[in-house]
Amino acid sequence: MSAFAARRRTLPGFGLTMGLTLSWLSVIILIPLAGLFLKSLELSPEQFWNILTSRRTLNALRVSFGLAFAAASVNLVMGSIIVWALVRYRFPGRRLFDAIVDVPFALPTAVAGVALTALFAEKGWLGAPLAAAGIKVAFTPVGIFVAMIFIGIPFVVRTVQPVLQDLDPEIEEAAGSLGASRWQTIIRVILPSLAPALLTGLALAFARAVGEYGSVIFIAGNLPNVSEIAPLLIVIRLSEFRYADATAIAAVMLVVSFVIIFAVNRLQRWSQSRIPAR
């Protein structure tokens, strides 16, 4: 036996777990994704290009990515404020509010969609006063935006919460005794310490909103070019048996999502590298 093979590992089972990991990830993730790309290869480059640049596809992608980003940004701001209140203050009902944050995680998305639609429909509890003010939510892009905020909020809260909890209060005391105002402490000390977690929360909320289907289609109205999201367009193409069209849109969504997540990840890693673990 060669000297290399004779070397024993202290932790047994590397071969087994590595093999399982690779085959499992292949079966669950890589092979379906490869299939997606292979299917879209049935199209000639020209056809592919035409599908992508058709008005309806471009509008659907714009609605999906644009609104997802807007919703994730709103979630980032509101989520941070919610985390701050939940972690830093003790008030009656704190545990209840903390539990409520998880509701969008647990609720079937179709249920959320129906509930939001009923709430924001023209006769709904919130829809009626908004309609009186001239704002139409249900069956418009605003409705999509609302649904995306709803499903994204727990991602920001649950990512940032543990990091803020771990942030040593002495850090703030140190900043205060060095003469920093409360505001300066937040801007210069607390936010930079939370930056990696905030970026992760943003990325997760964004990814979830881009892929959201169940809750959005109920409230969106699904008007082509106006309030039609890309995942819905894929479903429509599938029901028309235009599989190659569907996979082409899907492949583009995949690539764009991947690029965005990758970019956020790099940004996060960059800010993390400046705050290595203790």
Add this chain to the structure above:
Amino acid sequence: MTIEVKNLVKKFGGFSALDGVDLKVNDGELLALLGPSGSGKTTLLRIIAGLDWPDAGEVSFNGEDALAQGARERHVGFVFQHYALFRHMTVFENVAFGLRVQPRAIRKDEATIRARVKELLDLVQLDWLSDRYPSQLSGGQRQRIALARALAIEPRILLLDEPFGALDAKVRKELRRWLRSLHHEIHVTSIFVTHDQEEALEVANRVVVMDKGRIEQIGSPDDVYERPASAFVHGFIGESIELPVQVEGGVVRLGDRPLALAADGIASGTSKLFVRRHDMLVGPPGSGAFEGAVQHVRNFGPVQRAEVALSGGETIEIDAPRDKELRPGDTIGLEPRRYRIFAGA
């Protein structure tokens, strides 16, 4: 800057952290607050810094009421046990922080800030680390950076909370000496909290011994070691043999055995006899106030430590010079060279 604390009271729930503390700190002195954990020393420091607020009492700096100001206005440098450095900033930016957050009207220009930070990093001898992040430094280096950061705002007072508590023994000793010489150089009124008596006695000009939210004794390191004011101080500082004794009309008894020790001026009743370990002189059986049998002997550098079962039933540990021959099973006489009796303890 002088600091005066009057009748300070602070409770946490039912626990009395400070129970009527009076203290005067002189300008330019280096004062140690020494006591076991839970004695209130850190609470006292935090109240002086403005990080905690007392339930009652006064704190004044140079005669002006400090409690009217928040931590931000007090201009006090505070050094935390676990450094509390800003992890996302370089060493340079950590030290510069206090200068950068100054109100615009008095904020210095960038060149002045850079020069000042450089000067401080030179002072703590770590200028070569200015581009590193805190996580890349050793504990001792982090604490020196924390100190430089606190000094950047030219504090009127420097407060250090167990500054060397998280460091290993060797680094601690180095930093102690270094802190002393640094204080000699900059002369800012400083208070540091410690539970380590050696640290307090070695570094401070004056030592405040605290227990259970009260001050037991204030004095020079010599005072608290040589002339402890209470049984607590004698037991806490230096290694002492502690024996429960009865005093009746000037006669001291251990159990039913009278001891040949003077107890002038000590009230009759249950008392405590304290002798430093190295103050117990070993003699032949029958000599001295005590008699006992040697049980174990261990060698500790220049001394040997012997466990001795006294004929009164108590077992004590003594430190004897190495040249004295002690063997387990020997019966020896013991005479305290010096001792203290505290009534009622």
